[in-house]
Amino acid sequence: MEQFYLEDYLAASDSGKNSAYSFESLCKMINRDFLKEWDEQKEDIRTNLDIQKNAIIGYKKEVLFFKNKIIELLKKYGKTAEFPRWYNSLEDGIYHENWGLSGIAEWFGEEYKESSSAKVIGDRIYFMENGRMRIKEQRITRERREQLIRALLLLAPEERLDKNFHELYMLDGTRVTIFGGAMVKEGQDVMIFRRYIIPTYTFEEQAARGTIPAGAVPLFKEMVALGYNIAVTGAVRTAKTTFLSTWQSCEDRDLEGVMVETDPEIPLHKLMPDAPVVQVLADNDRLGGIIKNLLRSDADYLVMAEARDGLALDVAVRLAAKGGRRMKITYHTREPLNFPYDVASEIVGSGGGDVYFMAKKVASSFDYIFHFIQLKDKSRKKLRSIHEISYSRSTDSILINPVCEYDCITDSWRWKNIIGADKRKAAEEEDIEAFKRFSGLLTELGGES
Numbered sequence: 246m247e248q249f250y251l252e253d254y255l256a257a258s259d260s261g262k263n264s265a266y267s268f269e270s271l272c273k274m275i276n277r278d279f280l281k282e283w284d285e286q287k288e289d290i291r292t293n294l295d296i297q298k299n300a301i302i303g304y305k306k307e308v309l310f311f312k313n314k315i316i317e318l319l320k321k322y323g324k325t326a327e328f329p330r331w332y333n334s335l336e337d338g339i340y341h342e343n344w345g346l347s348g349i350a351e352w353f354g355e356e357y358k359e360s361s362s363a364k365v366i367g368d369r370i371y372f373m374e375n376g377r378m379r380i381k382e383q384r385i386t387r388e389r390r391e392q393l394i395r396a397l398l399l400l401a402p403e404e405r406l407d408k409n410f411h412e413l414y415m416l417d418g419t420r421v422t423i424f425g426g427a428m429v430k431e432g433q434d435v436m437i438f439r440r441y442i443i444p445t446y447t448f449e450e451q452a453a454r455g456t457i458p459a460g461a462v463p464l465f466k467e468m469v470a471l472g473y474n475i476a477v478t479g480a481v482r483t484a485k486t487t488f489l490s491t492w493q494s495c496e497d498r499d500l501e502g503v504m505v506e507t508d509p510e511i512p513l514h515k516l517m518p519d520a521p522v523v524q525v526l527a528d529n530d531r532l533g534g535i536i537k538n539l540l541r542s543d544a545d546y547l548v549m550a551e552a553r554d555g556l557a558l559d560v561a562v563r564l565a566a567k568g569g570r571r572m573k574i575t576y577h578t579r580e581p582l583n584f585p586y587d588v589a590s591e592i593v594g595s596g597g598g599d600v601y602f603m604a605k606k607v608a609s610s611f612d613y614i615f616h617f618i619q620l621k622d623k624s625r626k627k628l629r630s631i632h633e634i635s636y637s638r639s640t641d642s643i644l645i646n647p648v649c650e651y652d653c654i655t656d657s658w659r660w661k662n663i664i665g666a667d668k669r670k671a672a673e674e675e676d677i678e679a680f681k682r683f684s685g686l687l688t689e690l691g692g693e694s
Contacts, residue, residue, distance in 0.1 A: 301396040348383030376623025441510035467683040474572035479617035484626035504548040546571030555595025565610035581616040609636040662691030
């Protein structure tokens, strides 16, 4: 005798003449029939488990397998249902409700391709929109969150489910950070999805957005050509990485480079597909194992994307101190004037030494600090200042001079025509014609202020 399911009966009773089920009932029915079919095919259980795992992780072939099976079952039932607006289709909704990303799937769609992050806090879902986290109407139950976390952990088999913290990466490079257990309040577990939006921005486009001054575009291009060592500083979400990526995109494609990242955020193989740039992923432990190789590297320059700790900063400073040019790093700090001391403190805290001695070494290793801020309107980022940094041996002092400063009242930038003797000498040795253009442009900008 065929089994009787109350939910099927109620759904059919409620549907009336249009033969429509509720979305929730169809999800349950299809989930049950999938489990029933797999239970009957025990000899293929390994294959079935692999299909499930790969579909959850996001492999297109396996996702399509699920959706095609869902379509077949819908035809078999002869039923339909209205599906939530955040799904693309009925089969898409049923797939994500049962095995996929639930309501978070919308964030991976075309509408939110420019959104850099999404969050799940308890049952609430938020997407970053125009620089602000906006709560969405969809919700995700505790049971479904737990199922999703177990599915995501398939990406990192070495991760234990009972840990309170996880960090892993999806197939498309999205970083997923999970907080649970004793680290959060009851029912307020957290999942954070972050992705780096591949910048196609040019300096011109950033100027059009109001992030940098339009008059500085040719100046920045000449600075890239002159090979100055730069630090891009600021708080989170202030366009540091975008600016560094744009600067790097203007770099000479024939030069050999090495980029070290803790997280795979900047896809240089896409931004500079023909350039001989080695991309290395190394956290603190791994970086310690390759530090000698980096210091012996014959590359023309190093990019230290988001230098988070003393070891990474020490590598950058040591390479610059050896005469390395075209060094580029991003670094979290609120006050650019503190940059040499903050970096020195990190390095000394990691490996020992004297902070003031190390701060002088930092100051002599970098040429310019570009500091970025985020305005009250979170979608608006601004270049807050440019400082020339150097170390004077004659006075045994660190010099940090403002070249450019943003005025929030007038929404404009003020310039000073400052080029230190060390910056002039290094630039003239690199490309005297480019330096003449750079100097002339800075004189023009200073005269306009």
